[in-house]
Amino acid sequence: MDVLAKTLIAGALGLAAGLWSAESALRLSRGAETTRIGAWSTAAKAGTPEADPYTRDTIERSGEIPLAPGEGLQLVARVDDSGTALNPHCVYRIGRKVPAARFWTIGVVDRRGFPIPNPAQRLVFRSSEILRDSDGGFAIAVSASAHAGNWLPIGVSEPFYLVLRLYDTPFSATATAIDKDALPRIVRESCR
Amino acid sequence: MKRAAATMRRTVIDIATIVLGAALTAGLVHIVAILIIPFYASNDAFARLSNLGPIDATIMLPEAGSPAARLFPNLDPAVAAAFCRYDLTDGPVRVKAPVARYEFSSLSFHTRRGQIYYALTDRAATQNALEALVVTDKQLRAMSAHDSEDETPLELRIVSATNQGFVLMRAFSQEPSLLAEAQERVRALKCQPEPQPQPR
Numbered sequence: 001m002d003v004l005a006k007t008l009i010a011g012a013l014g015l016a017a018g019l020w021s022a023e024s025a026l027r028l029s030r031g032a033e034t035t036r037i038g039a040w041s042t043a044a045k046a047g048t049p050e051a052d053p054y055t056r057d058t059i060e061r062s063g064e065i066p067l068a069p070g071e072g073l074q075l076v077a078r079v080d081d082s083g084t085a086l087n088p089h090c091v092y093r094i095g096r097k098v099p100a101a102r103f104w105t106i107g108v109v110d111r112r113g114f115p116i117p118n119p120a121q122r123l124v125f126r127s128s129e130i131l132r133d134s135d136g137g138f139a140i141a142v143s144a145s146a147h148a149g150n151w152l153p154i155g156v157s158e159p160f161y162l163v164l165r166l167y168d169t170p171f172s173a174t175a176t177a178i179d180k181d182a183l184p185r186i187v188r189e190s191c192r
Numbered sequence: 193m194k195r196a197a198a199t200m201r202r203t204v205i206d207i208a209t210i211v212l213g214a215a216l217t218a219g220l221v222h223i224v225a226i227l228i229i230p231f232y233a234s235n236d237a238f239a240r241l242s243n244l245g246p247i248d249a250t251i252m253l254p255e256a257g258s259p260a261a262r263l264f265p266n267l268d269p270a271v272a273a274a275f276c277r278y279d280l281t282d283g284p285v286r287v288k289a290p291v292a293r294y295e296f297s298s299l300s301f302h303t304r305r306g307q308i309y310y311a312l313t314d315r316a317a318t319q320n321a322l323e324a325l326v327v328t329d330k331q332l333r334a335m336s337a338h339d340s341e342d343e344t345p346l347e348l349r350i351v352s353a354t355n356q357g358f359v360l361m362r363a364f365s366q367e368p369s370l371l372a373e374a375q376e377r378v379r380a381l382k383c384q385p386e387p388q389p390q391p392r
Contacts, residue, residue, distance in 0.1 A: 017215075017221075025226070054226065115269055123257055124269050126364075129368070
């Protein structure tokens with residue numbers, strides 16, 4: 001086989017493999033520099049010039065407008081406290097506290113980051129409206145069927161993630177400083 | 193027999209060379225693709241915002257959960273947002289946003305490439321408003337030449353690395369019924385072009 005043919009074959013294969021790997025890396029990854037704290041993860045540098053190229057590309061392609069470090073911090077949970085993927089057939093209990101912030105919200109989103117519409121029209125709980133216990137702690141039930149107290153409805157079979165957004169928080173630039181125990185716990189209670 | 197073995201060995205070497213070359217090319221292509229995507233992404237946030245209205249106009253971001261909001265993932269349903277796009281080619285842009293007491297509002301400044309280069313919250317407000325002048329590096333130098341040497345200028349001047357970009361205002365609603373009020377607050381965001389500063 002002559003050198004030209006070999007070069008052409010290697011080049012074509014390499015081009016295809018390179019493009020495919022770049023595409024799948026962006027489709028599967030959520031940025032290289034995500035910080036994981038317990039069940040929660042965050043790309044604190046998203047949107048800033050310090051963001052890594054994968055995080056930057058993911059943001060560009062999704063159209064997301066991330067929170068600036070000075071505004072707040074967004075954390076996403078795709079698993080529960082035991083590390084098992086969140087399952088729409090289960091009931092989860094979330095609580096009882098969040099890191100220091102002036103306001104916060106906890107909501108349910110689908111895999112692409114959009115709220116899941118529900119008849120109860122409950123997309124998020126705000127720190128300013130949530131029912132609290134006498135000690136100031138709170139508990140949210142996440143399930144497809146109705147629950148007393150703070151209830152975040154999910155679809156019967158649609159996969160979901162939990163999103164915690166902290167506004168005006170001292171942790172927005174130093175997400176790694178958040179203690180695992182300061183974040184809400186996500187405990188699976190029962191499954192259908 | 194000997195000849196067959198030699199041909200076989202040549203074939204193995206050929207394949208090995210091709211695989212090695214392909215792997216090297218793939219690595220290079222992967223890195224280059226990842227690095228140049230931001231410069232060719234034609235459907236990034238700025239492009240999507242451009243379809244919603246003209247430059248300098250204050251435009252509400254669609255409400256999270258509505259069909260129009262499918263363009264922008266990870267919007268908080270508890271937060272109202274409005275934006276204006278700017279173009280500094282013909283002069284700086286003055287951004288003004290009234291804020292309410294005890295309510296969270298924020299401004300974030302984004303380059304054409306989607307990088308946030310500045311942000312401030314209602315805590316930085318003076319006289320119940322956030323105000324800033326978005327300028328290019330060149331405009332800042334022209335303006336500084338006119339500044340008095342004894343006093344520091346009172347206004348906040350923010351340098352945008354790109355001529356185009358956008359400013360986003362967010363306002364938090366403390367109750368679902370207060371979302372309309374938060375929307376009113378972000379609707380008051382104003383972006384006004386100013387005359388080009390002349391160098392001295």
